[in-house]
Amino acid sequence: MLMRWLVWFLGLTRWTARFGVWAFDDGLRNRADVEGAYAASPEAEALHGSLRVADGHADSLMYERGNGFLAGSRRGHVDVARLLKGRVGLQVLTVVTRASGGLAPPFGAQPDALKIIAKGQGWPVETWESPRARAMHQAAKWRRWTEDDRIVALRERDDLEAFLQDGSGGRVALLLGLEGCHAMEGLHAGSSAGEVAAEVSAFRREGFRLMGVHHQFDNVFGPSSEGDAVAAGRDGGLSPVGELLVQELERQEVLIDVAHSSPAVVDDILRLTKRPLVSSHTGVVAHTPNGRNLGDAHVRAIARRGGVIGIGYWKEAVGDRSVKSIVDAMEVTAGLLRGEEGVDDPYDHIGIGSDFDGAVNTGFNADGHVLVTDELLRRGHDAGVIRRVMGANLVRVVKAGLPGRG
Numbered sequence: 586m587l588m589r590w591l592v593w594f595l596g597l598t599r600w601t602a603r604f605g606v607w608a609f610d611d612g613l614r615n616r617a618d619v620e621g622a623y624a625a626s627p628e629a630e631a632l633h634g635s636l637r638v639a640d641g642h643a644d645s646l647m648y649e650r651g652n653g654f655l656a657g658s659r660r661g662h663v664d665v666a667r668l669l670k671g672r673v674g675l676q677v678l679t680v681v682t683r684a685s686g687g688l689a690p691p692f693g694a695q696p697d698a699l700k701i702i703a704k705g706q707g708w709p710v711e712t713w714e715s716p717r718a719r720a721m722h723q724a725a726k727w728r729r730w731t732e733d734d735r736i737v738a739l740r741e742r743d744d745l746e747a748f749l750q751d752g753s754g755g756r757v758a759l760l761l762g763l764e765g766c767h768a769m770e771g772l773h774a775g776s777s778a779g780e781v782a783a784e785v786s787a788f789r790r791e792g793f794r795l796m797g798v799h800h801q802f803d804n805v806f807g808p809s810s811e812g813d814a815v816a817a818g819r820d821g822g823l824s825p826v827g828e829l830l831v832q833e834l835e836r837q838e839v840l841i842d843v844a845h846s847s848p849a850v851v852d853d854i855l856r857l858t859k860r861p862l863v864s865s866h867t868g869v870v871a872h873t874p875n876g877r878n879l880g881d882a883h884v885r886a887i888a889r890r891g892g893v894i895g896i897g898y899w900k901e902a903v904g905d906r907s908v909k910s911i912v913d914a915m916e917v918t919a920g921l922l923r924g925e926e927g928v929d930d931p932y933d934h935i936g937i938g939s940d941f942d943g944a945v946n947t948g949f950n951a952d953g954h955v956l957v958t959d960e961l962l963r964r965g966h967d968a969g970v971i972r973r974v975m976g977a978n979l980v981r982v983v984k985a986g987l988p989g990r991g
């Protein structure tokens with residue numbers, strides 16, 4: 586019986602390895618309702634043409650697509666040509682190293698869709714079982730992409746400042762982020778401060794400058810907003826090694842992303858840090874109530890800290906994937922911040938975090954950000970607000986968060 590089940594399972598694994606990636610992840614998802622021709626008013630086109638859009642979250646490093654990111658691809662939401670067409674100046678590319686992918690038992694108690702992605706796309710053997718190796722593989726891909734003339738790698742504050750001097754709009758700056766520190770496989774519950782520092786350094790050397798403690802499941806550092814502990818009503822916040830990790834991220838000038846962390850973990854991160862924080866891709870409970878989205882108190886705390894909240898373009902973040910809902914969520918977020926002590930202008934703390942290529946469907950691709958500009962303009966927001974929401978806020982926080990040279 587067990588043998589028959591095993592044979593069936595291995596067969597299925599091989600099948601999913603070969604077809605699963607294309608059929609279920611990059612083919613059925615990562616789609617847009619509208620491809621290509623995005624209709625915006627002439628005023629919106631003119632304003633958008635002068636913007637430098639900054640998007641806090643896309644998962645494009647997870648997919649191979651041949652040389653599609655650089656050469657152009659019909660697959661997924663993002664490639665260089667579409668980023669440039671969308672006036673994107675700064676794109677955070679986040680590395681996913683484990684995800685459920687909607688798989689449920691009998692695929693195991695801890696479903697690992699990234700194993701299918703890794704095998705199915707011919708990633709090196711060491712990535713098949715290891716989230717750490719998957720992070721390193723994708724970081725190497727990011728470094729390879731940044732060798733292209735149209736791309737700037739953001740490692741130090743000077744890199745961003747030099748990039749901002751160039752107003753041509755012909756290049757895009759890529760910041761490498763990590764979606765969940767479970768990829769730091771060298772760490773465990775009893776790790777010392779020195780061991781934590783060494784592992785954070787190892788990831789920084791690869792180019793990572795923005796890190797979220799969590800993805801969609803609990804880890805040794807504490808509970809995820811979507812993990813078992815929160816579901817069971819036990820949100821204990823950061824573990825002792827989680828506290829060491831957050832302190833070390835702060836010390837090594839890594840931008841901390843609170844997206845996917847549990848409410849008590851976000852409280853602990855706020856308590857242990859002083860630098861601006863981001864929630865790179867999220868919605869807000871006040872607009873779309875669910876456990877993945879940011880509660881009112883956290884929206885206000887991130888803003889008081891000078892941080893930025895990247896409003897997502899997908900269903901779970903904003904209720905559906907319409908431009909109307911994206912802008913509604915932005916306005917509701919601003920409403921939470923109006924009159925808040927220590928917050929000059931609510932729109933200083935709102936940005937975008939599309940989750941393009943994050944195994945989600947969206948209303949449009951990376952060349953369609955003009956639709957958000959169009960909707961903001963239609964609702965009477967002035968050019969200054971639009972400029973900040975569409976990019977300048979995130980640029981400000983990244984600039985403050987990147988390490989200075991020397």
Ligand SMILES: [Zn+2]
Pocket residue numbers: 764844845866943
């Ligand atoms: Zn995510």
